[in-house]
Amino acid sequence: MKKLILATSALALTAGFAAADVVRMGTEGAYAPWNFVNDKGEIDGFERELGDELCKRAELECEWVKNDWDSIIPNLVSGNYDTIIAGMSITDERDEVIDFTQPYTPPDPSAYVAMDPDVDLENAVIAAQAATIQAAFIAEQGWTLVEFATPEETVAAVRNGEADAVLADKSYLDTVVGTDGLVMLERTEAIGGGVGMGLRESDGELRAKFDAAIQSMKDDGSLNELIAKWEVSSQW
Incomplete structure (x- = not known):
C-alpha cells in the first residue's frame, strides 16, 4: 500500500527485540483505517487488530509504540521498537535497510x-x-x-x-x-508492492515467527475477513 522511505542510519543493526516474549510494535497512528488513535487515546485500526492477532498466534506479547512516519525506519534500526506495522509497502529501497515479512495485504491502489x-x-x-x-x-x-x-x-x-x-x-x-x-x-x-511488517535485518527469528503467523491467517481465511472488515485493500 503506502510509502517509500529511505533510512540512512545504520545504527544498532544487531539489536535484538526487547525481551524473549515481548515485541514492541511501531506504527504511525495517523493513517485510518490502517492505524489511528481512537477517542480513548489508544492505537486502533486494521493493523492494531492484525498485530494483536499475529502476536497471539506467535505466542508473543505486543506493546504498541506510536512514531512519526518520517523517522519510523531509523527508529526501528536504532532499537526504539522491534517491528514496523504501519501500512508500509515493501520496496527494494527499503529492503536495503530493513527486512520484511511476507505481505499481509496485496497492493492498495x-x-x-x-x-x-x-x-x-x-x-x-x-x-x-x-x-x-x-x-x-x-x-x-x-x-x-x-x-x-x-x-x-x-x-x-x-x-x-x-x-x-x-x-x-x-x-x-x-x-x-x-x-x-x-x-x-x-x-x-498501481504503484508499490504489498504491505508487510518491517524488522531489523538481525531479527530473522522474529521475522520467521510473524511470517508463520501471517501465513496461518491466510490459510484459515481470517486475514481476508479482517481486510474486508476494515476495507483496506483487495483480498487474497
Whole structure:
C-alpha cells in the first residue's frame, strides 16, 4: 500500500527485540483505517487488530509504540521498537535497510482527491506525504509536487488551495471524500508492492515467527475477513 522511505542510519543493526516474549510494535497512528488513535487515546485500526492477532498466534506479547512516519525506519534500526506495522509497502529501497515479512495485504491502489473533478493532473500542484511511494511517483512523472509531513496536511492543502489534488492510498482517501466538497477522481495508480511488517535485518527469528503467523491467517481465511472488515485493500 503506502510509502517509500529511505533510512540512512545504520545504527544498532544487531539489536535484538526487547525481551524473549515481548515485541514492541511501531506504527504511525495517523493513517485510518490502517492505524489511528481512537477517542480513548489508544492505537486502533486494521493493523492494531492484525498485530494483536499475529502476536497471539506467535505466542508473543505486543506493546504498541506510536512514531512519526518520517523517522519510523531509523527508529526501528536504532532499537526504539522491534517491528514496523504501519501500512508500509515493501520496496527494494527499503529492503536495503530493513527486512520484511511476507505481505499481509496485496497492493492498495493509489487515488486522487480534489475539489474539482476535472482537474488536469499533469499541470496541477499535487500534494503527497513526504517519503511515500506516492511522492516518488509524482516526482517521476515530472509533475509539480508539494510534500507534507502527515496525511492530514496533504488533504488540508487541497481544502485551502495550496494544492489542486492529493495522491494517497485509496483506502485512506475514502475516509475524507465527501467532506468540504472533496471528490475522488476516476484515475488511480498501481504503484508499490504489498504491505508487510518491517524488522531489523538481525531479527530473522522474529521475522520467521510473524511470517508463520501471517501465513496461518491466510490459510484459515481470517486475514481476508479482517481486510474486508476494515476495507483496506483487495483480498487474497
